[in-house]
Amino acid sequence: MAVDLRTKLGTVELPNPIMTASGCAGAGRELAQFIDVSKLGAIVTKSVMLTPRSGRPTPRMAETPSGMLNSIGLQGPGIDAFLRRDLPWLLSRGARAVVSIAGGTVAEYADLAGRLSDAAGVTAIEVNISCPNVEHRGQVFACNPDSSAAVIEAVRGRTRYDIPVFAKLSPDVTDIVSIAKACVSAGADGLSMINTLLGMVIDTETMRPHLAGLTGGLSGPAIRPIAVRCIWQVREALPGVPIIGMGGVRTGQDALELILAGASMVSVGTTIFHDPSGCARILRELEEELTDRGVERLADVVGLAHQPHAATGRTLSPAARVGPNSRVRRS
Secondary structure, three states: OOOEOOEEEOOEEEOOOEEEOOOOOOOOHHHHOOOOHHHOOEEEOOOEOOOOEOOOOOOOEEEEOOEEEEOOOOOEOOHHHHHHHHHHHHHHOOOOEEEEEOOOOHHHHHHHHHHHHHOOOEEEEEEEOOOEEOOOOOEEHHHOHHHHHHHHHHHHHHOOOOOOEEEEOOOOOOOHHHHHHHHHHOOOOEEEEOOOEEEEOEEOOOOEEOOOOOEEEEEOHHHHHHHHHHHHHHHHHOOOOOEEEEOOOOOHHHHHHHHHHOOOEEEEOOHHHHOOOHHHHHHHHHHHHHHHOOEOEHHHOOOHHHOEOOOOOOEOOOOOOOOOOOOEOOO
16 A cells, blocks of 8 residues: 655645755755655755854764764855755755755844745745844844744745745743744744754863863754654644654654654654665655554644544554544554
8 A cells, every 4th residue: 555645845745754854964965875865855954044154163063872962053155055056956856945044133034035035946944043143142033932933024024925934943942832833923834843952061081061162952862752742732732833843753653753743744864974865764664654554644644643532532542543534544
């Protein structure tokens, strides 16, 4: 049985839900020798800024138990080089390009959105709001509902109506639902979650912080339960809003867990560093997981874990719940 893996990125239909996570595959070139990038749902680019950046000094990566800390600092060539070199390459390979953008001011985000909106071939924009707001004492945009909303409103105002705008949320907040609601109210078509968590490693030999930038973003399997929790909470509060789920996905079963929590798309990140063909493998494994459970359409299991058992009110495992209108095949 072939599973219908199609999903919706806002108003845009994707052939399947598996994408790269921003920052883990550049603009896709690094993966092209291992997989056909056109076969993925989309390539999410490394965050693009207005001007070139060299990033933070080294060392800027550290391994952690079941994870990794990175303190790269949004290194990149800037929007001009992206539009001249990277976007045309993605389009030449038949890939769908979800462009991540980052900035230090609301105006920078708006300018980036305007440049991308004028370019041909942009599938969607993912707004990385986990950046310091230089106009407000360096407070991260994503940690404040008003700041988050200001960025999304500015981006949505400069973006063509046919290009979906997704806000990428940070888990380093007290109430992620309030941030999600603010972004959606400001015009976000969907939400990406979660970004990395702020962490730190101290070298016990030198007795000093390992990373030159002191702190870094924690990613990898260690954060997956946090991703599941955040996706679950936002799906409960905003059931009609599309979610790109990410955080510690290394197998098709991991991807399925995020989908059951409410994600309709899944980005794969840290796994790519040790398995550059990981996205293609996870897509195959996800299809196998769905086939084994008799699922005919991916859309039928998005958020399925939220649906209660009719008699007890308790949620069921995806394999256990088969209602009269479900397309989950009885074994």
